[in-house]
Structure formats: C-alpha cells, structure tokens
Amino acid sequence: MSGAARIVQVLTEREQTLAVAESLTGGLVAAEVTSVAGASRVFRGSVTAYATELKRDVLGVDATLLAERGAVDPEVARQMAAGVRKVLGADWGLATTGVAGPAPQDGHPVGTVYVAVAGPDGTVKSVALRLNGDRAEIRRESVRSVLELLSSELGEDARAQDTEQNGGN
DSSP states (O other): OOHHHHHHHHHHHHTOOEEEEESTTTTHHHHHHHTSTTGGGTEEEEEEOOSHHHHHHTTOOOHHHHHHHOSSSHHHHHHHHHHHHHHTTOSEEEEEEEOOSSSOBTTBOTTEEEEEEEOTTSOEEEEEEEOOSOHHHHHHHHHHHHHHHHHHHHHHHHHHHHHHHTTTO
C-alpha cells in the first residue's frame, strides 16, 4: 500500500480530514493523495502558494518572517501547514516549501526543502531536508517526505490514543 493510500485509510477510519499547502511541489502532494480511491472522504483541498505573497495573504504566514527569512524556512513551512489547516477547515495540514532548482533561491542551495505537518491538537512539526538530484527528483522526494511525516504523526497519534485508553501504561 502506498504512503498516500495508507494515509487515506487511516484518516477515513478516524473520520479526520486533510488539507495541503504547497510551494515547490506545485500540487504534486494533492495529486498523490487524490490518486487514491476514496480520497474525497478525507481530502478537503489544497493551496498552491507558489508566490510569496500568497503564503502571506492566503495562508496567513507572518509578513515579517517572510521579509526577514524568505519563503524557504522551517517556520514558514510550519505556518503554511497551520494556515492551510485553518483556512480549509481540516484536522491535519501539510506544507512544502523549498528550492527545487535549477538555481539557488534567497541564498539557499538547490535541494533545501522544509516540510511540515499541523495536527488536530495544535502541534506543528517541521523537518529540514537536503535533497540531491534534478528538479523532478527533488520535487518527488519532497512529496514522499511530507507524506512520510504525516504518516509518522498519525502513527504517534495512534500510540498516544492507545496509551490514553489504557490508563497510560
């Protein structure tokens, strides 16, 4: 079972939803999730915020943060994930931002990518990636990585719920 298929299955079982904010992946995460039969039960939608001002105006990323650090930043990824979760009314939010190439951006080398997940309990986690390969490979690996991050968080969430239900043992 693919990562996206497992995510759709787990979210369906939990009656939870997902929204995605994408920059360098340009809609590939949404395409991967919606390629799974039954995704409509859990997938709310996506925002492809390629332009920096869309990250600010649509997703609510802090303008000062964007001005000081640029769009390729772990905190920007976290705010994108939290923002898309809020804007699209989902339980979970995912985000990708980074440099796919061919040239560096804002002083960041090609392959610098940040992925993030925002969960229903308000926690937000980001992961820094240093990817190799051409533009297509970097984008594909970014998709795989953000789905893996969500899958990991869903697994941790399940373990936390299990611990709660078993009196913390």
